[in-house]
Amino acid sequence: MFSFPTFFPLFLLPLLIVVLAVVLYLVFIEDGE
Amino acid sequence: MGPLSASSFVFYLAIMILIGAVSAKIRTGSLSDFFLGGRKMKDWVVALSAVVSGRSAWLVLGMSGMAYTMGLSSVWAVVGYILVELFLFMFMGKRLRRYTQATESITLPDFFEARFKDRLHVLRIISVAIIVVFMVAYVAAQFNAGGKAISASFGLTTTQGLWLTAIIVLAYTMLGGFFAVSITDVVQALFMMLGLVILPAVAIANFGGLGEVLEALRAQEVSLLSPWTIGLIGAVGFLGIGLGSPGNPHILVRYMSSESPQGLRRAALLGTFWNVVMAWGAIFVGLVGRAYFPLKAQLPGADTERLFPHLAAQHLHPVLFGLTVAAVFAAIMSTADSQLLVAASGVTRDIYQKMFRRGKTISERRMVFLSRMAVLLLTFVAIGLGAAGKELVFWLVLFAWGGLGASFGPAVILSLFWKRTTKWGVVAGFVSGTLVTVVWNSTPALRQMLYHLIPAFFISAVLVVLVSLVTRPPEQAERELSEIRPRYRFRSKNV
Numbered sequence: 239m240f241s242f243p244t245f246f247p248l249f250l251l252p253l254l255i256v257v258l259a260v261v262l263y264l265v266f267i268e269d270g271e
Numbered sequence: 272m273g274p275l276s277a278s279s280f281v282f283y284l285a286i287m288i289l290i291g292a293v294s295a296k297i298r299t300g301s302l303s304d305f306f307l308g309g310r311k312m313k314d315w316v317v318a319l320s321a322v323v324s325g326r327s328a329w330l331v332l333g334m335s336g337m338a339y340t341m342g343l344s345s346v347w348a349v350v351g352y353i354l355v356e357l358f359l360f361m362f363m364g365k366r367l368r369r370y371t372q373a374t375e376s377i378t379l380p381d382f383f384e385a386r387f388k389d390r391l392h393v394l395r396i397i398s399v400a401i402i403v404v405f406m407v408a409y410v411a412a413q414f415n416a417g418g419k420a421i422s423a424s425f426g427l428t429t430t431q432g433l434w435l436t437a438i439i440v441l442a443y444t445m446l447g448g449f450f451a452v453s454i455t456d457v458v459q460a461l462f463m464m465l466g467l468v469i470l471p472a473v474a475i476a477n478f479g480g481l482g483e484v485l486e487a488l489r490a491q492e493v494s495l496l497s498p499w500t501i502g503l504i505g506a507v508g509f510l511g512i513g514l515g516s517p518g519n520p521h522i523l524v525r526y527m528s529s530e531s532p533q534g535l536r537r538a539a540l541l542g543t544f545w546n547v548v549m550a551w552g553a554i555f556v557g558l559v560g561r562a563y564f565p566l567k568a569q570l571p572g573a574d575t576e577r578l579f580p581h582l583a584a585q586h587l588h589p590v591l592f593g594l595t596v597a598a599v600f601a602a603i604m605s606t607a608d609s610q611l612l613v614a615a616s617g618v619t620r621d622i623y624q625k626m627f628r629r630g631k632t633i634s635e636r637r638m639v640f641l642s643r644m645a646v647l648l649l650t651f652v653a654i655g656l657g658a659a660g661k662e663l664v665f666w667l668v669l670f671a672w673g674g675l676g677a678s679f680g681p682a683v684i685l686s687l688f689w690k691r692t693t694k695w696g697v698v699a700g701f702v703s704g705t706l707v708t709v710v711w712n713s714t715p716a717l718r719q720m721l722y723h724l725i726p727a728f729f730i731s732a733v734l735v736v737l738v739s740l741v742t743r744p745p746e747q748a749e750r751e752l753s754e755i756r757p758r759y760r761f762r763s764k765n766v
Contacts, residue, residue: 244485247346247498248554252547255353259543262361263536269758271533 272424272593279593280424283462283600284439287455291443294451301635302624305448305642306377306616310368312453312528318538320456320609321525322356322546323463325516327606328416330553331463331599336575338557342488342495345557347506349550351513356546359517360539362757364526366687368535369755371527378613379520379679380621386686387694388745392626394694397701398679399621402520405675406614407649408667411657413607414440415664417600418657423571423580424596433657436603441650444608445643449528452608459601460545466598467552470579474559474586487562495561504721511725515672518680518704521609524616532757556582611653615645670708670723677704677727685735687755690748696739704731 240248272280298304298311312320338345367382374385379402383394417436418429427435443451478484485496494500501509516522529535560578563585564570571577583595619642624633656664682700685692707730711723 240485241496243497243499244343247343248551251346251350252551255350255357255547256544258354259357259540262357263540265759265761266361266536266757267760268533268536269760269763271536271760 272426272596273589275589276593276596277425279590280597280600283594283597286458287439287443287604290455290458291446291451294443294447294454297447298450299446299448299639302620302638302642303375303377304450305639306612306620307524308449308453308528310372310528311530312450312525313530314534314537315541316453316457317525317529317535318360318540318542319460319545320453320605321360321522321538322542322549323456323460323602323605324525324609325352325356325519325522325606326463326546326549326602327413328420328599328603330549331467331602332416332576332579334550334553335556335560335579338554339561339575339578340557341501342492342558342561343498343554344501344505345509345554346498347501347509348512349546349554351510352516353513353543353546353550355513355516356522357539357543359522359526360535360542363517363684363687364529364535364538365532365757366752366755367523367526367683368529368532370687370751373751373754376527378616378620379523379683380617381625383682383686383697384625386745386748386751387697388747389694394697394701395621395625397698399617401675401678401701401705403614403617405667405671406521406610406617407653408656408664409610409671410607410614410649410653411660411664412668412671413603413610414653414657415661417603417607420580420596420599420603423577430658433654436600436607437650437654437657440604440607440611441647444611445646445650448639448642449524449612452612453525453528455608456605459605462594462598462601463549463605464545464552466579466583466595466601467549467556469591470583470587470595471552471555471559474563474582475555477586478559478562484559484562487565488558491561491565495558508722508725511722511728512672514680514724514728515676516680517684518676518678518682519672520675520679521606521613523679523683524609524613553579611646611649614649615642618645618649670705670712673712673722673724673727674705674708676724677708677731678702679704680728681732681735685732685739687752689736689739690752691739691744692735692748693739693742693744695742696735696737699738700731700735703734704728707731 376382380395380398418433421432682697707727
């Protein structure tokens with residue numbers, strides 16, 4: 239049903255963006271937080 | 272629209288006014304309260320307010336229409352701004368928040384003047400002129416969009432719709448200032464999310480599932496299911512839309528209003544999640560709409576921007592339909608209110624208090640009163656522009672997102688991250704960003720080649736750097752920027 243060119247923009251891309259946000263959230267913690 | 276739909280829409284409008292009335296009693300005692308919520312806004316409020324202030328009817332109506340026409344290639348139009356805003360929340364917002372608090376800057380022109388110790392107000396004059404003109408035109412365009420949507424849904428005339436939109440926005444913005452605008456933004460974010468999740472979910476289910484929708488699209492045109500049909504330059508042009516976010520003052524003041532700079536890390540997570548769900552919701556609306564209506568002529572007025580309400584009317588219960596119409600208004604109002612307030616801050620804080628009455632003591636109460644009057648005055652200017660100068664508004668808005676992005680974006684980023692940035696570098700960035708936007712847009716060959724914001728942003732950035740390198744930097748820049756630089760745990764010696 240889903241070829242990669244369809245699956246990538248519909249599901250993988252938004253998921254990757256959210257994962258990037260989570261990674262940045264977990265890594266960039268300031269001293270004293 | 273039937274009585275049930277109208278009731279749920281009126282319910283939404285009543286919530287807005289109520290928030291304005293309550294906010295007037297909570298946080299409007301000083302100018303910082305009225306224009307920045309006293310810098311006490313919670314992470315989740317900043318997150319939602321920042322993302323919905325940046326998303327106008329363009330997302331709900333325009334983006335769903337674009338996905339209808341282009342299919343999956345339209346995703347590139349949302350990826351750029353979502354990634355850029357993640358960077359703003361995570362990195363730039365923190366510095367801007369710290370610097371503006373340390374210098375008691377309330378507006379973006381305040382920030383530039385403080386950063387470059389500009390006693391001649393050169394930066395303030397140029398930036399406030401750009402802000403007031405573009406923001407008022409932007410507000411006028413939002414009022415026009417509200418007028419059109421009301422006339423389509425309730426059978427009123429466009430002018431009556433424009434007045435209704437303007438009066439609701441005026442009421443809560445004037446009463447409650449930034450606090451009201453931010454809290455209404457949160458409610459509006461909920462409405463937008465509701466509309467952009469429920470509508471595609473119901474419409475896709477009614478079609479027989481996503482597999483069926485995709486099959487229907489494949490049968491119409493295979494290219495609708497590929498993200499690459501617009502080519503590399505087309506995709507880059509779409510991604511470039513995101514370069515507008517760091518230069519649009521109604522978005523930047525959201526980061527300045529945060530209760531704590533560290534809180535923006537949490538806001539980044541929520542804001543990005545919200546941005547992603549809203550954007551892909553609009554894309555799914557476009558795709559399922561195309562499956563239902565293969566021909567543009569099947570849409571009201573053959574207008575792809577009317578797909579969203581048309582689809583909602585066909586698939587949702589009247590109450591939910593009323594709420595989805597409210598989602599369109601939420602998108603319009605959440606942008607208009609923020610822009611109106613930024614324009615008013617330009618008039619009262621930047622022009623009146625900091626230039627005409629410089630050095631004189633004016634009570635906070637009086638300044639808040641004058642700010643409310645500025646909101647009132649600018650609303651009427653925007654109504655007048657929206658009603659009388661439609662062509663002028665269209666022309667100004669064409670440049671607004673990109674013009675502000677190119678003029679202020681590189682200047683703000685470099686001012687916060689590069690100590691060598693100078694006042695004249697920033698002036699060069701302001702002027703070149705605006706000029707390249709206008710020239711590029713006015714030249715058909717260039718306009719067709721690439722979206723104007725990309726060349727304008729990069730030329731502006733290059734000029735900020737070059738002119739800064741040949742002029743003298745402000746003396747305290749190194750110390751000031753070191754004080755606002757976040758100290759991350761992973762760099763700490765103790766870990």
